[in-house]
Amino acid sequence: MDLPINTAAPTIMHIDLNSCFAEVVQQANIQLRGKPMVVAAYPSPGGCILSPSIEAKKLGIKTGMRVGDAKKICPAVIVRESDPEMIRDVSGKFMRICHDYSPDVAPKSIDELVINFAELDDYHKKSLVEIGAEIKKRFLQEIGDWIFCNVGIATNRFLAKLASSLHKPDGLDVINHKNLKNVYSSVGLVDLHGINVKYEARLNAVGIFSPLDFLQAPDNFLRKQVFKSIVGHYWYLRLRGWEVDDFKSERKSFGQEYSLGEKTDEAEKLTALIMMLTEKMGRRLRDSDQTASGIHLGLLYDDWTFWHRGRKFNESLYTTQELFKKIMILFREQPAKKVVRKMAVSCFSLMPVADQTLSLFEDNAEKKRKISAAVDKINDRYGEYVVTPALMIKSKKTILDRIAFGGLR
Numbered sequence: 001m002d003l004p005i006n007t008a009a010p011t012i013m014h015i016d017l018n019s020c021f022a023e024v025v026q027q028a029n030i031q032l033r034g035k036p037m038v039v040a041a042y043p044s045p046g047g048c049i050l051s052p053s054i055e056a057k058k059l060g061i062k063t064g065m066r067v068g069d070a071k072k073i074c075p076a077v078i079v080r081e082s083d084p085e086m087i088r089d090v091s092g093k094f095m096r097i098c099h100d101y102s103p104d105v106a107p108k109s110i111d112e113l114v115i116n117f118a119e120l121d122d123y124h125k126k127s128l129v130e131i132g133a134e135i136k137k138r139f140l141q142e143i144g145d146w147i148f149c150n151v152g153i154a155t156n157r158f159l160a161k162l163a164s165s166l167h168k169p170d171g172l173d174v175i176n177h178k179n180l181k182n183v184y185s186s187v188g189l190v191d192l193h194g195i196n197v198k199y200e201a202r203l204n205a206v207g208i209f210s211p212l213d214f215l216q217a218p219d220n221f222l223r224k225q226v227f228k229s230i231v232g233h234y235w236y237l238r239l240r241g242w243e244v245d246d247f248k249s250e251r252k253s254f255g256q257e258y259s260l261g262e263k264t265d266e267a268e269k270l271t272a273l274i275m276m277l278t279e280k281m282g283r284r285l286r287d288s289d290q291t292a293s294g295i296h297l298g299l300l301y302d303d304w305t306f307w308h309r310g311r312k313f314n315e316s317l318y319t320t321q322e323l324f325k326k327i328m329i330l331f332r333e334q335p336a337k338k339v340v341r342k343m344a345v346s347c348f349s350l351m352p353v354a355d356q357t358l359s360l361f362e363d364n365a366e367k368k369r370k371i372s373a374a375v376d377k378i379n380d381r382y383g384e385y386v387v388t389p390a391l392m393i394k395s396k397k398t399i400l401d402r403i404a405f406g407g408l409r
Helices: 020-028 054-058 067-073 084-099 128-143 157-164 180-186 197-205 211-216 219-226 230-239 267-287 320-331 364-382 390-395
Strands: 012-017 037-040 049-052 078-081 105-109 112-116 149-154 172-174 253-264 290-301 306-317 340-352
Touching: 012 020, 012 084, 012 128, 012 157, 020 037, 020 049, 020 054, 020 084, 037 054, 037 067, 049 067, 084 105, 084 112, 084 128, 128 149, 128 172, 149 157, 157 172, 157 180, 180 211, 211 230, 219 230, 253 267, 253 290, 267 290, 267 320, 267 340, 290 320, 306 320, 306 340
Parallel strands: 037 078, 149 172
Antiparallel strands: 012 112, 012 149, 037 049, 105 112, 253 340, 290 306, 290 340
16 A cells, blocks of 8 residues: 655754854854855865865865865865864854754754654744744854854655755755655755665666656565665655654764874874874763773775774773773784874774673772773863873874764764
């Protein structure tokens, strides 16, 4: 039996800040407004662009490009590095404003969130379009007059995100059962969240060339012939406005990575950098009240070869020192000494601290964990690396503060 398009009133709102990193810099620097500029990991030609301004996007400069390539498109493009503190401040205000309208706010990244109005009885005093317009106005008044956002409203998260992308850089759109087919007629397959070029090719191979074709494909066809799994059924529901994405996935690991400003093969420098990455990773692990028994290290060398090694240990790792010792075991297993340009550490096989059996008498490991937790509180209050291992003293400013896409602390 075919399932109809969801005709319920939309209750999901998707909001994302436009060119967030770039807008924050333009907000703080009036002279940069209206000009093509980019925020990059590094200002050098090889630096990766994290966020092009709206003006730069119009010229064809995209996220992920190298600074050198952007300058070929626009020699006058202005390059700035990100300011994590300003971005976190803007993100915090963004989240607080949205929480004024519903307690059910789900952050998707530092500049993107979903508000669910389904369980609220009193929101009907205003339409979601009115609420969306009010939120946009408050952003300009309370965060900054150069902080614009896109608002999308629909019956599920998938369509709300699509709605938020229809009229960038400052849109407010609704997708419902009345205009769903018209919207699908105006976009391409890769405009749908979750459909990349690879999936587009798979759909094209079975005769699906547009979102409208996708919508009209039977459930059984998507499930058994296109995706060959339950994923096909989820797409059948999702395209019709039914919610299938309202879940919180369980975190499987914590990780940190870093591209070296100055590539090196010196063990002392690499060890200090690994310690710093491990400290960042360890604090996130401890913030979650978990331990890890698995460790992974990855190294990208200057010749573009990649080496990595992961291993599980028969003990629960919690402190930075515990994690670092295991990572260094892997580090010493490299088959050859090479110049490193990028490194990544991660921990996995997580277990809540509360689920672990403690000894009757406080042992040395437990004392170390308490000390580690105390040090974390000091650093949280007074700043990153105020209290650090001796190994990090000379290089604690080497690794710049970064905000990852999709990363939320």
